Amino acid sequence: MDRPSSTTRTVPPGLTFPETTPLVVPTDAPAPGRARPALPLRREGPEKLTGEAKYADDLVFPGAWFGATIRSTEPRARLLEIQLDDAFDWKRVVVVTADDIPGDNIVSLIDTDQPVLVPVGGEIRHQAEPCALIAAPDRATLREAKRHVKLRTERLPAVFDPIEADREFAHYTVESGDAAAAMKEAALVIEGTYRVGHQEQLYIENQAMIAVPRDDGGVTVHGSLQCPYYVHKAMKRALNMGDELAVVVQAETGGGFGGKEEYPSVIALHASLLAMTCRRPVRMIYDRHEDISATTKRHPAVVRYRSGVSDTGELIAQEIEVIMDGGAYCTLTPVVLSRGVLHAGGPYRCPNVRITGRAMATNTPPNGAFRGFGAPQTEFAAEMQINRLAEALDASPLDLRRRWVYRQGDTTPTGQVLRESVAGIEVLEAAAEASAFDRAHAQTHSMREGRTDGARTATGIGLALAWHGAGFTGSGEVKLASVASLELTEDGRIRILTASTEMGQGTKTIFPQLVADTLGVEYDEVEIAPQDTSIVPDSGPTVASRTAMVVGGLLIRAAERMRARVEEATGRSFADAYRGAGPMRIDEQFVPYPGEPFDDKTYRGDAYPAFGWAACVVKLDVDLDTGEVAVRDCVAADDMGRVIHPVLAEGQIEGGTLQAIGYATIEEMKLVDGRYLNDRMATYLIPTSLDAPRIRSIIVEAPFSGAPHGAKGIGELPMDVGAPAVVAAIHDATGTWIHYLPATPERILAALTGGPMPPPPGISLEAPEPNSPPIEDLPPGGDEMPFRAPTDPGEPR
């Protein structure tokens, strides 16, 4: 797809913006992986297209039993007893409780608060929490056994609203300048409170794990997962196993999006405990209902936001308070909050910023990783503010962004100087040009002016801009110290050894592509080893859009060393000489990118080695009778640094953009008594091909010099920008701002008619009292909350 080569900037009178020349390369420039004229095809594509690819549930282990989880049916309670009914012959099955755990009763992750199974006497903290496990030789026996287990409990008071919660997982403050003083000087101040709800990853393959006990006392798990070494670490701790006894093998994985980042550790432990007890392979394959009920979701959040603009039209102050709902256990919440806080200002220059964030515990199922990882929540709020400021200033939302977006040399609120690869303006102009934003915006404006009372639909166009930090936040990559390896086997094969998983995004294609180009051999000459912890090193988790940039970079360096070594030893080209030059193995460990180290205590320094930039323009129709939104057209322009494989990269943009449109319009988890009500595909809706707009993706390339191939990362970036573009378009169509995501028909109609607003997203309703009216008749929850000055942050941790 062509990137516009020239840009037209319309500057309103009195407004100017700095001129810089960011490094943007033409998309046909040579780059690693692009040396050959034809792009390689997806490495595992033929297996996926013929049905030969083996996902976890396709694997056959003779004699395997079936496992099930006995789960809580209350949001908070004391577990008094696990009752096994005498009417069932318990010798037919195995039952595992917390007492049977050989190691620590902990799902090892950031914190140690989450038990593998709630022990008798312990506290149940959320609905669908695992309390006991059963395995049986067949499904019918398993179902029968499950019916004969009862949990005797004592109910305890539950907390559902993170604002009322008193247990905190983490808090952070980012501060630059003096936001409070600057706000007093501002000629215009806009305030808003924005709330976003849970979002379900809804990978089409459910969570699945099979544990196989081995004669040496160890267990091998085969599963649908993103992070083999997260599972490995969890198994070592809870099963009391050494490095070699716990083995994790990734099966073909049918989508993850973050949902298979940390939860597979839980299932792997459950399946392993059962397998160790019955001494047979045990299959734990969730059905959709169990998967939605029990597994992690995107964190709901409340963002209170105040922005101040000077009389010369500069953005001079931002005061932002972020509250995230972590659910019942910590999981990855501190890191999600951290990313949310660091992105909350949006991609805009502002000298006086104060961002505080806290993540609170509620009695709902734990929230966790989902594409974007905290940033979509806070950047929705940031973009709402920019669009509302544009309205208040009577400025074009495009021009205001042109004026305020970060340019090369600008400084972020953590004091990070954006030295290179700053392409906010490029993605903005690319999206604006491809969508003819100015003209379309003028058209929808005049349509709105000329609309009669009898109009049935309203058309609107909306724009949003975002940034997304590439790789782990702060000191994360340094702490991970990832290793990627390249092997030349004795029989002359080139093999990549990494723990980076393929879940559709293209790892297995781009890695051989990068290595082949660096070595000067054909794509098909480079193999990739299976993601099996007994074979591959820990190259870190497959998360945070880090695989192409970080692990891909390590592989290029390993390949450079291997090539040099072979060519020096033989005096011939690598391609000619490598077949007889093995065996050889190069282990390449992460070396920090240049820049200012990030200080986790003060939240100062380079929060990310580089940022990706994204702009999205959405055109939609709002049905004025029903409030339904039909997204008609969408342009998404994304800068991910040098692109390795344009087709795969476009696939990431298109898929991420549609997930963002779903987040904006229809995807909402509803809860009563801390339980997800719409825990089926029939009730939790995602966009179908008929709901999806035509998505036009535009690739912008601003290479990052810290990575040998200039790549930054693409997975999460498009997720940050779609939702605010949709809500801006709804405003353009109807003149009303929806502050809550998703902008459902109910919320849009309430806003249009001035009727009562449905309850805010992300908050569970209390359990209905006996004889109470049905849930849909309950009075609506609060609408706008007053802005609260950020509280004393205390010591960041």
Added chain:
Amino acid sequence: MTFRFTVNGEPVEVKANGSRRLLDVLREDLALTGTKEGCGEGECGACSVLIDGDVVDACLVPVSQAQGTTVRTVEALAIDGRLNELQQAFLETGGAQCGICTPGMLMAGEAFLAGGAEPTDENIREAIAGNLCRCTGYTKIIEAIALAAQRRTDA
């Protein structure tokens, strides 16, 4: 009971309870694991197969209803180990990412191509409306089906 029908050109005889899901018969009794389960209630289309040419969700079909029919699954598409036009088009355009919806998408696409409707954006969207994909945003799947239609017309 014993049920007789044809799967991918081969006659099969299955001894099963008549209410056993065709999906389980294919995956477990016949070891055809290319057909996937996503929801078990006819919402996602991952288990789409063709029965006498019509796209159905195999999770909703009791095996008793397959009696005497001709069933086609994803395993039937490749010819002599070579991808057919539709599979090849998916591979080239990026229509498959994680791959779990792919077998069902391919079967819906096959039915669409066999039906001979004009391969417009709207018609293709309609044809795959019962098949959910969470990876692609559908754009490249639609491109793939349109490309395969083009190649079949040209051929």
